[in-house]
Amino acid sequence: MAAATNSTRQNIRQTAERLFRDRGYAATGMRELAKEVGIEAPSIYNHYKSKDDLLREICIDIAGQFFKAFEAIDKNEKSPTKKLRSAIKGHIAVIGNNLEASSVFFHEWMFLEEPHLTKFKKMRFEYEQNFRDIIDKGIKKGELRNINTKLVTFTIFSALNATYDLYLYKSKEKISKDEIADGMADLLLKGLKN
Amino acid sequence: MAAATNSTRQNIRQTAERLFRDRGYAATGMRELAKEVGIEAPSIYNHYKSKDDLLREICIDIAGQFFKAFEAIDKNEKSPTKKLRSAIKGHIAVIGNNLEASSVFFHEWMFLEEPHLTKFKKMRFEYEQNFRDIIDKGIKKGELRNINTKLVTFTIFSALNATYDLYLYKSKEKISKDEIADGMADLLLKGLKN
DNA sequence: TTGCGAAACAAACAAGTGTTAGTTAAGCAT
DNA sequence: ATGCTTAACTAACACTTGTTTGTTTCGCAA
Structure with missing residues (x-):
C-alpha cells in the first residue's frame, strides 16, 4: 500500500x-x-513510457532547477565575487534539496538516449558557461586573480557536484546544509581572490 | 607464467x-x-576468473598506486603545507598516468563483490585519513586556518578525483599535466592557508 | 615423436532484460 | 445501469546476461 x-x-x-x-x-x-x-x-x-523516460524526467527536472536557481541570482546585479558566491550556494542548495535525484543527474546522465543526451550536454555546457562568464568578469575587474578559467570552473563544479555525498555521512560529526554551502564557498573564493 | x-x-x-x-x-x-x-x-x-575479477584487479591496482605514491611523499619530513602540496600533486599524477583505470576506480567500485567491496572501502578510508591527518597537523601548527577538516578533505578529494575528466577535453585550450597539478594545488592551498 | 598444458573455439544453460498484449477490476460521469 | 477511463494484473516475447562444458588447436619440453 x-x-x-x-x-x-x-x-x-x-x-x-x-x-x-x-x-x-x-x-x-x-x-x-x-x-x-x-x-x-x-x-x-x-x-x-520506458525506463529511459524515467531517467529523462529525473535529469531534466534537476537541470531545470539549476537554471532556475541561477537566473534568480543573476538578476540581482552584484559584483562578480558576490555573484559567484551566491551562484555556488544556490547550486549547492539545489543538490541539498534533491539528494537522490541530483546524484542520478551527475552519474547516470550518460545512459540517456538520443536526442535527450545531446540536449542534456548542451544544457550543461550552457549552465557551466554562466559560471565561466562570472569568473572571467571577476578576473577582468581585478577581483579574482588571473588563473586558468577552465581549470577553476572545473575545480568548482567538481567540488560542488560531489556535495550530495556529504549528506550520506552517518557519523556523529554531521555537517549542516549551511555549513556545507558557506564552508565550501569560503574555501573556493579565498583560493580565487586577488 | x-x-x-x-x-x-x-x-x-x-x-x-x-x-x-x-x-x-x-x-x-x-x-x-x-x-x-x-x-x-x-x-x-x-x-x-570472472567479470568481477577484472574489476577487482583494476581497482586494487590503482589503490596500490595511490598508497605507494603517498608513502614516498610521507617519508620526507616537511611542513604540513609542503606535504599536503606534494600529496595532492602525487595523487593527481597517479590519475594522470592511469586515466581510464582511475576513472573506473572512482565510479565503478560499487560493483565490487564481497569481500572485496569491504576491503576497498577500508583502504579508501585509510588513504583519506592520511590527508586528514596532515590537514589537522597544519591547523594545529597554525599553517592552515581553522576550518572543518571533514569538509576540507572532502572538497580536496572531490576536486582531485575528477581531474581524469580534464584530459578528455579535445578543445584547443588543452591543459598540461603540470598545469593541472600546480594550478589545483595552488587554488586549494591558497583557500586553506592562514 | 609423443605428450602436456595453454588458450582458443562453438554450443548451450539458467536466469534476467525491457517491453507488449490481452484482460480485468474499480471509480466516475452521464 | 451504462460506458469510458485508469491502472492494475498475468503471460509471454525476443534478446541478452555471465558463465560452463566439452572439444580442438597449437607450441614447446621430453
Whole structure:
C-alpha cells in the first residue's frame, strides 16, 4: 500500500531516484523497481513510457532547477565575487534539496538516449558557461586573480557536484546544509581572490 | 607464467578499463569486451576468473598506486603545507598516468563483490585519513586556518578525483599535466592557508 | 615423436532484460 | 445501469546476461 498522499507515479519516480543512485541505472531492473514500489513491472508502463523516460524526467527536472536557481541570482546585479558566491550556494542548495535525484543527474546522465543526451550536454555546457562568464568578469575587474578559467570552473563544479555525498555521512560529526554551502564557498573564493 | 599469454591478458585488461569507463561496468557485456579484444567471450575466462575479477584487479591496482605514491611523499619530513602540496600533486599524477583505470576506480567500485567491496572501502578510508591527518597537523601548527577538516578533505578529494575528466577535453585550450597539478594545488592551498 | 598444458573455439544453460498484449477490476460521469 | 477511463494484473516475447562444458588447436619440453 502506498501512502495516501503519494500517487503511484510519484512513488515510482522517488523509488527510481533512490535505486538509480544506489545501484546505478544499468544495474537497476524494472522488476526490482516495481517490487520496491509494491506493484508489478508492467504497471510502471501505465505511468512512464520506458525506463529511459524515467531517467529523462529525473535529469531534466534537476537541470531545470539549476537554471532556475541561477537566473534568480543573476538578476540581482552584484559584483562578480558576490555573484559567484551566491551562484555556488544556490547550486549547492539545489543538490541539498534533491539528494537522490541530483546524484542520478551527475552519474547516470550518460545512459540517456538520443536526442535527450545531446540536449542534456548542451544544457550543461550552457549552465557551466554562466559560471565561466562570472569568473572571467571577476578576473577582468581585478577581483579574482588571473588563473586558468577552465581549470577553476572545473575545480568548482567538481567540488560542488560531489556535495550530495556529504549528506550520506552517518557519523556523529554531521555537517549542516549551511555549513556545507558557506564552508565550501569560503574555501573556493579565498583560493580565487586577488 | 608464460610470457606469450600476457599479451592477450593485458589486452583484455586495457580494453576492459576503456569500456568500463566509457559505458559503465554494468552496461558492458563480456561479449562486447571480447569482440573489442578480438576473441570470443569464453576465452576471457582463460585469463580472468570472472567479470568481477577484472574489476577487482583494476581497482586494487590503482589503490596500490595511490598508497605507494603517498608513502614516498610521507617519508620526507616537511611542513604540513609542503606535504599536503606534494600529496595532492602525487595523487593527481597517479590519475594522470592511469586515466581510464582511475576513472573506473572512482565510479565503478560499487560493483565490487564481497569481500572485496569491504576491503576497498577500508583502504579508501585509510588513504583519506592520511590527508586528514596532515590537514589537522597544519591547523594545529597554525599553517592552515581553522576550518572543518571533514569538509576540507572532502572538497580536496572531490576536486582531485575528477581531474581524469580534464584530459578528455579535445578543445584547443588543452591543459598540461603540470598545469593541472600546480594550478589545483595552488587554488586549494591558497583557500586553506592562514 | 609423443605428450602436456595453454588458450582458443562453438554450443548451450539458467536466469534476467525491457517491453507488449490481452484482460480485468474499480471509480466516475452521464 | 451504462460506458469510458485508469491502472492494475498475468503471460509471454525476443534478446541478452555471465558463465560452463566439452572439444580442438597449437607450441614447446621430453
